[in-house]
Amino acid sequence: xxxxxxxxxxxxxxxxxxxxxxxxxxxxxxxxxxxxxxxxxxxxxxxxxxxxxxxxxxxxxxxxxxxxxxxxxxxxxxxxxxxxxxxxxxxxxxxxxxxxxxxxxxxxxxxxxxxxxxxxxxxxxxxxxxxxxxxxxxxxxxxxxxxxxxxxxxxxxxxxxxxxxxxxxxxxxxxxxxxxxxxxxxxxxxxxxxxxxxxxxxxxxxxxxxxxxxxxxxxxxxxxxxxxxxxxxxxxxxxxxxxxxxxxxxxxxxxxxxxxxxxxxxxxxxxxxxxxxxxxxxxxxxxxxxxxxxxxxxxxxxxxxxxxxxxxxxxxxxxxxxxxxxxxxxxxxxxxxxxxxxxxxxxxxxxxxxxxxxxxxxxxxxxxxxxxxxxxxxxxxxxxxxxxxxxxxxxxxxxxxxxxxxxxxxxxxxxxxxxxxxxxxxxxxxxxxxxxxxxxxxxxxxxxxxxxxxxxxxxxxxxxxxxxxxxxxxxxxxxxxxxxxxxxxxxxxxxxxxxxxxxxxxxxxxxxxxxxxxxxxxxxxxxxxxxxxxxxxxxxxxxxxxxxxxxxxxxxxxxxxxxxxxxxxxxxxxxxxxxxxxxxxxxxxxxxxxxxxxxx
Amino acid sequence: xxxxxxxxxxxxxxxxxxxxxxxxxxxxxxxxxxxxxxxxxxxxxxxxxxxxxxxxxxxxxxxxxxxxxxxxxxxxxxxxxxxxxxxxxxxxxxxxxxxxxxxxxxxxxxxxxxxxxxxxxxxxxxxxxxxxxxxxxxxxxxxxxxxxxxxxxxxxxxxxxxxxxxxxxxxxxxxxxxxxxxxxxxxxxxxxxxxxxxxxxxxxxxxxxxxxxxxxxxxxxxxxxxxxx
Numbered sequence: 089x090x091x092x093x094x095x096x097x098x099x100x101x102x103x104x105x106x107x108x109x110x111x112x113x114x115x116x117x118x119x120x121x122x123x124x125x126x127x128x129x130x131x132x133x134x135x136x137x138x139x140x141x142x143x144x145x146x147x148x149x150x151x152x153x154x155x156x157x158x159x160x161x162x163x164x165x166x167x168x169x170x171x172x173x174x175x176x177x178x179x180x181x182x183x184x185x186x187x188x189x190x191x192x193x194x195x196x197x198x199x200x201x202x203x204x205x206x207x208x209x210x211x212x213x214x215x216x217x218x219x220x221x222x223x224x225x226x227x228x229x230x231x232x233x234x235x236x237x238x239x240x241x242x243x244x245x246x247x248x249x250x251x252x253x254x255x256x257x258x259x260x261x262x263x264x265x266x267x268x269x270x271x272x273x274x275x276x277x278x279x280x281x282x283x284x285x286x287x288x289x290x291x292x293x294x295x296x297x298x299x300x301x302x303x304x305x306x307x308x309x310x311x312x313x314x315x316x317x318x319x320x321x322x323x324x325x326x327x328x329x330x331x332x333x334x335x336x337x338x339x340x341x342x343x344x345x346x347x348x349x350x351x352x353x354x355x356x357x358x359x360x361x362x363x364x365x366x367x368x369x370x371x372x373x374x375x376x377x378x379x380x381x382x383x384x385x386x387x388x389x390x391x392x393x394x395x396x397x398x399x400x401x402x403x404x405x406x407x408x409x410x411x412x413x414x415x416x417x418x419x420x421x422x423x424x425x426x427x428x429x430x431x432x433x434x435x436x437x438x439x440x441x442x443x444x445x446x447x448x449x450x451x452x453x454x455x456x457x458x459x460x461x462x463x464x465x466x467x468x469x470x471x472x473x474x475x476x477x478x479x480x481x482x483x484x485x486x487x488x489x490x491x492x493x494x495x496x497x498x499x500x501x502x503x504x505x506x507x508x509x510x511x512x513x514x515x516x517x518x519x520x521x522x523x524x525x526x527x528x529x530x531x532x533x534x535x536x537x538x539x540x541x542x543x544x545x546x547x548x549x550x551x552x553x554x555x556x557x558x559x560x561x562x563x564x565x566x567x568x569x570x571x572x573x574x575x576x577x578x579x580x581x582x583x584x585x586x587x588x589x590x591x592x593x594x595x596x597x598x599x600x601x602x603x604x605x606x607x608x609x610x611x612x613x614x615x616x617x618x619x620x621x622x623x624x625x626x627x628x629x630x631x632x633x634x635x636x637x638x639x640x641x642x643x644x645x646x647x648x649x650x651x652x653x654x655x656x657x658x659x660x661x662x663x664x665x666x667x668x669x670x671x672x673x674x675x676x677x678x679x680x681x682x683x684x685x686x687x688x
Numbered sequence: 689x690x691x692x693x694x695x696x697x698x699x700x701x702x703x704x705x706x707x708x709x710x711x712x713x714x715x716x717x718x719x720x721x722x723x724x725x726x727x728x729x730x731x732x733x734x735x736x737x738x739x740x741x742x743x744x745x746x747x748x749x750x751x752x753x754x755x756x757x758x759x760x761x762x763x764x765x766x767x768x769x770x771x772x773x774x775x776x777x778x779x780x781x782x783x784x785x786x787x788x789x790x791x792x793x794x795x796x797x798x799x800x801x802x803x804x805x806x807x808x809x810x811x812x813x814x815x816x817x818x819x820x821x822x823x824x825x826x827x828x829x830x831x832x833x834x835x836x837x838x839x840x841x842x843x844x845x846x847x848x849x850x851x852x853x854x855x856x857x858x859x860x861x862x863x864x865x866x867x868x869x870x871x872x873x874x875x876x877x878x879x880x881x882x883x884x885x886x887x888x889x890x891x892x893x894x895x896x897x898x899x900x901x902x903x904x905x906x907x908x909x910x911x912x913x914x915x916x917x
Binding site: 134135136137138139141142145146424441446448584585586587588589590591592593595596597599600603620624626627629630631632666667 | 752857
């Protein structure tokens with residue numbers, strides 16, 4: 089029997105700020121969140137149905153209609169297509185007998201598209217009822233649908249054997265591979281959990297922790313690169329009795345999957361980093377915000393947190409430090425890229441739509457529930473532990489003056505060894521290709537869709553905050569790829585799918601630009617279409633958050649670095665083309681009057 | 689009361705109290721910054737982005753940014769005015785805005801801004817989306833064709849328990865206003881009037897009246913928007 093809505097609501101004490109958790113649990117118990125459930129939730133939480141609907145409808149994995157006994161979400165990221173998604177998707181449709189984004193009539197199977205799920209090194213991949221099924225082939229899809237029809241459980245669908253490392257842990261049991269290809273000081277397995285809390289924090293004041301962080305010059309690893317020590321110091325100085333630490337494990341940039349591997353293999357390091365940060369700023373509560381796609385790690389992470397309490401590394405008087413109390417809860421997302429933006433993440437953790445806030449004020453001043461909050465990336469917390477363990481000078485011996493330390497990067501695409509690599513800042517695009525065994529490289533997407541599409545003439549450029557900054561997504565494309573059709577159009581569609589819609593600019597302009605790009609790809613483009621795109625994209629700079637501000641980057645950086653690809657597609661001699669297609673425009677009328685149309 | 693601080697707008701020396709929003713501070717100094725989503729007495733949202741100014745060189749929305757001493761603000765520049773015009777044009781192509789047949793004509797802030805920024809034909813292709821008109825509520829008609837998603841109704845009109853009557857539904861280009869059927873059914877006359885009043889366009893209209901003020905005698909028929917500043 090599926091759990092009732094009442095019992096879910098009771099679990100969260102009818103607390104409206106836990107609306108996300110309530111919706112997640114109802115979705116998971118019943119397979120959808122229908123009108124009766126919404127009305128019930130609204131009533132019990134003292135909200136209107138409008139209040140509940142605005143949150144529910146924002147997230148990709150909340151569905152108002154049943155999603156099927158087996159809800160299959162197949163990734164639409166560029167890597168999935170490069171590895172044969174088209175054939176896999178077609179096989180799903182043929183075998184299930186339905187098109188995508190529908191459910192079979194018997195309610196057994198639902199097929200859905202979904203944005204990058206963090207498995208770029210093992211695509212095409214799908215999520216079926218929360219479990220990951222990577223490396224799909226048409227053959228495998230036939231097996232899956234056959235086994236589903238035969239009544240096998242989701243666990244029984246697994247035939248591959250579980251992945252390496254903790255992927256085989258009884259609490260994880262995932263067919264996911266870590267593909268760790270290069271280990272550095274942060275991923276170093278020679279790590280004793282709790283050592284920094286017990287040996288360093290007990291001998292340091294919070295200010296000394298912050299000073300050490302500042303001396304290390306470490307900057308945020310999520311991509312924005314804000315100096316971590318400064319962030320912690322501002323938050324420490326903010327006047328408030330309640331402060332919060334939030335770990336951003338919502339990596340959603342297509343092509344990035346490094347935090348998934350850290351959550352799997354070094355979760356204790358991450359939790360220790362949150363405790364260190366809590367000590368430094370004086371926080372008593374923390375939230376580990378994990379993207380919905382990594383739901384399969386839930387039990388595992390919960391048990392690790394419980395273990396930390398048992399060993400007095402969380403909870404009351406941590407490591408015997410009188411008055412140092414810190415609690416952590418896990419908050420899952422529900423499918424939204426923009427929630428990786430720190431203020432949108434906070435809104436989401438408060439049970440609302442993941443719309444970014446206007447800044448200032450920044451979260452360090454007014455964050456979770458209006459209180460000073462430090463939001464850091466998974467890797468930043470991990471690195472912080474190592475900074476304290478070995479000292480700032482040691483940390484600064486890695487990387488460049490501007491960008492100290494190491495960076496864990498996710499490499500995927502056309503290469504022999506996709507996976508994660510921990511490298512010192514200051515490596516070049518050429519190094520990336522060399523490390524990953526990539527040949528015949530045409531382009532590298534540095535920093536995911538919000539970054540830059542870099543061509544051969546820039547392959548000696550260096551990855552660091554001053555030159556090519558990245559949160560860690562690196563996707564390699566060889567000369568067989570159609571960069572405009574396969575990459576730029578895919579990325580632009582991704583931004584359209586993931587825009588929160590609250591800024592006029594980010595809601596509308598990417599759609600205008602995608603239509604222009606399609607016009608060029610349809611061989612109807614003229615020269616002014618290219619210059620229009622560059623000119624029109626500028627309005628996006630006035631968007632509120634990074635998503636909007638970078639939404640035109642795929643188009644703008646590809647025009648800048650691969651102009652010839654556009655020039656080949658446009659009609660050189662024509663100066664003007666409206667893109668108007670008379671046949672298409674009159675198709676509906678023709679059909680209504682029963683007259684012949686060319687389109688058929 | 690906060691101290692008066694000096695700042696500049698387009699090089700002109702201005703004074704206002706620290707912590708005032710830039711949009712209000714500008715108004716107090718007789719400088720007009722356009723807006724479609726800002727509303728007095730309601731927390732700002734920065735939804736339309738039309739009030740974007742450069743503060744010490746950085747693009748910021750004037751409705752959400754508070755004044756601090758010594759700010760150098762650029763407002764009436766060709767770059768920013770073209771940005772505003774571009775946003776107005778985007779809003780025009782996003783929905784279906786047929787001014788000549790719209791009841792709100794002459795009192796519509798979007799139309800008035802289009803005149804003020806001398807919009808002729810939008811530079812972008814029209815989407816001509818298919819959108820419904822929702823006339824199921826007893827006091828108001830919600831015309832989704834004209835909605836610009838400024839969130840004014842969402843933020844300004846709540847029921848007596850503080851619950852939302854209007855809310856955003858879905859996200860991105862699919863975003864639209866959801867009208868709570870139960871609460872809209874119980875809408876008091878006062879709240880219904882407020883919902884109509886706060887809507888900058890003709891997306892929320894009263895049910896039982898139309899053309900009370902004749903065309904030609906309406907707010908923006910004689911003077912452009914912002915003339916009061």
